[in-house]
Amino acid sequence: MSDKFTKSMARNIFIGGSLFFFLLFVGLTFDTMGSLPKRDHRENITPQVANGKMLWEENNCIGCHTLLGEGAYFAPELGNVYTRFGQNKEVIKAFIASRPVEGIPGRRSMPQFNLDDQQLDDLAEFLKWTSEIDTNNWPPNVQG
Amino acid sequence: MKYESQGVAKLYFIAALALFTAQIIFGLIMAFQYVVGDFLFPEIPFNVARMVHTNTLIVWLLFGFMGAAYYLVPEESERELHSPMLAKLLFWVFLVAAGLTVAGYLLVPYSTLAELTMNDLLPTMGREFLEQPTITKLGIVVVALGFLFNIGMTILSGRKTVINIVLLTGLLGLAVFFLFSFYNPANLVLDKYWWWWTVHLWVEGVWELILGSILAFVLIKTTGVDREVIEKWLYIIIAMALITGIIGTGHHYYWIGTPEYWQLLGSVFSALEPIPFFMMTVFAFNMVNQRRKDHPNKAAVLWALGCAVMAFLGAGVWGFLHTLAPVNYYTHGTQITAAHGHMAFYGAYAMIVLAMISYSMPFMTHGKPANSNKAQVVEMWGFWLMTISIVFITLFLTGAGILQVWLQRMGDNPQSFMSAQDSVAVFYWLRFAAGWFFLGGLVVYLYSFFVGGEPQEESA
Ligand code: HEM
Ligand code: HEM
Ligand SMILES: [Fe+2]
Numbered sequence: 315m316s317d318k319f320t321k322s323m324a325r326n327i328f329i330g331g332s333l334f335f336f337l338l339f340v341g342l343t344f345d346t347m348g349s350l351p352k353r354d355h356r357e358n359i360t361p362q363v364a365n366g367k368m369l370w371e372e373n374n375c376i377g378c379h380t381l382l383g384e385g386a387y388f389a390p391e392l393g394n395v396y397t398r399f400g401q402n403k404e405v406i407k408a409f410i411a412s413r414p415v416e417g418i419p420g421r422r423s424m425p426q427f428n429l430d431d432q433q434l435d436d437l438a439e440f441l442k443w444t445s446e447i448d449t450n451n452w453p454p455n456v457q458g
Numbered sequence: 459m460k461y462e463s464q465g466v467a468k469l470y471f472i473a474a475l476a477l478f479t480a481q482i483i484f485g486l487i488m489a490f491q492y493v494v495g496d497f498l499f500p501e502i503p504f505n506v507a508r509m510v511h512t513n514t515l516i517v518w519l520l521f522g523f524m525g526a527a528y529y530l531v532p533e534e535s536e537r538e539l540h541s542p543m544l545a546k547l548l549f550w551v552f553l554v555a556a557g558l559t560v561a562g563y564l565l566v567p568y569s570t571l572a573e574l575t576m577n578d579l580l581p582t583m584g585r586e587f588l589e590q591p592t593i594t595k596l597g598i599v600v601v602a603l604g605f606l607f608n609i610g611m612t613i614l615s616g617r618k619t620v621i622n623i624v625l626l627t628g629l630l631g632l633a634v635f636f637l638f639s640f641y642n643p644a645n646l647v648l649d650k651y652w653w654w655w656t657v658h659l660w661v662e663g664v665w666e667l668i669l670g671s672i673l674a675f676v677l678i679k680t681t682g683v684d685r686e687v688i689e690k691w692l693y694i695i696i697a698m699a700l701i702t703g704i705i706g707t708g709h710h711y712y713w714i715g716t717p718e719y720w721q722l723l724g725s726v727f728s729a730l731e732p733i734p735f736f737m738m739t740v741f742a743f744n745m746v747n748q749r750r751k752d753h754p755n756k757a758a759v760l761w762a763l764g765c766a767v768m769a770f771l772g773a774g775v776w777g778f779l780h781t782l783a784p785v786n787y788y789t790h791g792t793q794i795t796a797a798h799g800h801m802a803f804y805g806a807y808a809m810i811v812l813a814m815i816s817y818s819m820p821f822m823t824h825g826k827p828a829n830s831n832k833a834q835v836v837e838m839w840g841f842w843l844m845t846i847s848i849v850f851i852t853l854f855l856t857g858a859g860i861l862q863v864w865l866q867r868m869g870d871n872p873q874s875f876m877s878a879q880d881s882v883a884v885f886y887w888l889r890f891a892a893g894w895f896f897l898g899g900l901v902v903y904l905y906s907f908f909v910g911g912e913p914q915e916e917s918a
Binding site (some may be wrong): 316319320321322324325327328331332335336339340342343344345349350353354356359363364366367370371372373374375376377378380382383384385386387388389390391415416417418419421422423426427437441444447448449450451452454455456457458 | 502572576585644648678693707711792873878
């Protein structure tokens with residue numbers, strides 16, 4: 315690099331540039347926080363939905379599935395599973411409850427989590443709420 | 459080795475390589491589960507193997523960064539480490555915490571681990587890469603604080619160079635952004651928004667400072683190029699990294715409930731993120747071409763150059779491939795993401811740690827600047843086997859990903875996820891095969907530490 319461009323100029327670009335863009339990012343974050351309530355429908359986060367999220371986490375569902383496209387890529391997207399399963403919570407509950415303990419020979423298998431009916435219901439409520447988030451039309455189709 | 463206390467780095471590097479080996483073994487287990495779904499089920503379900511794979515990755519990189527700092531900081535500061543005792547103590551604390559956590563993943567169901575560690579008091583578990591029990595996360599914070607204190611004191615009371623200041627800034631950033639992992643609101647959209655402040659602002663933000671400073675250190679030492687030149691490059695590289703990478707976080711805010719304007723902002727800024735990686739490649743090759751001496755440790759130079767190239771390919775090229783919102787709409791959360799994740803993590807962060815290990819280990823084992831020629835040849839075989847394998851793993855996953863997108867997300871008659879997976883199985887078999895070559899490369903690499911022979915002296 316040329317001699318006219320000095321080290322202290324480089325340092326100033328680093329400090330000024332990162333500070334500026336970090337502050338801009340903080341500003342954009344404020345703006346985003348302001349517009350989220352309309353998009354995430356947080357008024358529908360009931361204690362059931364909150365508990366469903368906790369169950370989602372405490373069973374590490376994200377270790378196989380994606381949720382809104384983030385997670386593992388071993389098993390289907392679940393952000394829209396409520397839609398894919400015909401907007402029917404019972405189908406979701408029945409699916410989770412009926413996983414064989416020993417798996418399905420030769421196939422990718424989902425564990426049996428031994429959840430009770432209340433827990434299944436909470437999880438299904440959480441997935442229903444998730445499917446109602448405004449995701450700018452993602453995923454492209456119902457297959458997720 | 460100029461200062462005795464630099465030697466604590468060796469412990470850290472040995473632990474890093476042991477965890478690296480564990481990481482790869484669990485990667486292979488998963489790669490097999492991808493084709494024979496019930497392999498090891500229900501003893502080690504896929505999600506458990508994945509946690510072990512990604513968490514050992516993060517932890518061995520942290521061991522690597524800490525080891526690198528303990529080696530580099532005294533040398534740059536021209537004084538002994540503030541407290542070698544503290545460094546050793548924290549090593550054992552971190553190793554025991556990591557060991558217990560992995561044992562927890564493997565020995566009890568995850569929900570039991572959550573219960574045992576009282577996750578409900580401060581729920582932070584069950585999110586990708588942040589699966590560690592809350593108590594482990596607190597342990598990480600304690601270790602990080604002690605570590606930062608130790609190297610901070612060393613730097614503050616010693617010679618301050620651009621390299622050690624940039625490294626310290628990067629490590630401070632690492633600790634600060636990790637704090638967002640403790641925030642886990644019931645609102646999934648908020649959870650995801652802040653989760654990226656740890657994950658993205660690490661790998662496409664502050665970690666690049668760590669990467670840049672270690673690379674600069676290894677290049678100064680092995681090429682003898684004037685410090686002024688190298689430091690100017692370092693500043694401009696990290697400036698570009700943060701100028702593009704901070705707003706670049708927006709490439710994760712397209713489809714998680716966040717407003718539409720992120721599609722434009724995220725696309726524009728993240729499309730510029732390859733620039734700092736490209737500059738690193740130009741920088742590394744320029745410095746080696748302008749070298750003032752021929753350092754006898756050829757393997758270290760190879761790792762440094764390889765790191766610069768592979769980081770650019772994995773982060774820059776494979777990142778760019780899917781970063782524009784209209785493309786990401788189709789590729790989001792597919793095997794293309796996994797392809798990119800592998801080459802980027804290996805190229806940028808695994809390789810920089812391996813470059814530092816390669817440079818510093820000879821000094822720590824026999825006090826000479828380079829291993830015997832024979833040992834270096836073996837090490838370079840390890841380099842090529844692992845690097846070529848990761849290239850193939852990336853290509854096979856990219857193939858799987860393109861087909862997956864085509865079958866499952868495009869056209870009038872999209873297939874279900876599972877049937878699309880069956881259709882692309884051949885790519886998973888190929889990835890599994892490439893994984894064995896990677897493991898082979900790792901074994902060869904590890905063997906290079908035991909080859910022995912006459913160490914090489916500094917050549918004129
Ligand atoms: C033998 C070599 C390897 C094999 C067979 C392997 C296999 C896998 C598999 C099957 C997954 C899970 C993908 C999913 O969620 O569906 C994964 C995830 C991951 N692996 Fe590896 N891996 C290997 C080596 C590596 C290396 C060397 C690195 C980095 C240095 C690495 C970093 C990662 C990361 C970051 C993820 C998470 C990816 C994401 O979320 O997109 N792996 N690996
Ligand atoms: C060394 C630096 C980098 C590393 C280690 C890295 C690693 C990763 C990993 C592991 C993921 C998957 C996250 C998850 O599991 O949800 C990811 C996602 C992503 N990365 Fe990177 N990355 C790096 C740099 C970049 C750069 C420079 C770009 C853009 C040019 C980029 C673009 C993306 C995009 C768009 C995604 C989201 C993929 C999706 O929608 O599924 N990355 N990265
Ligand atoms: Fe990112």
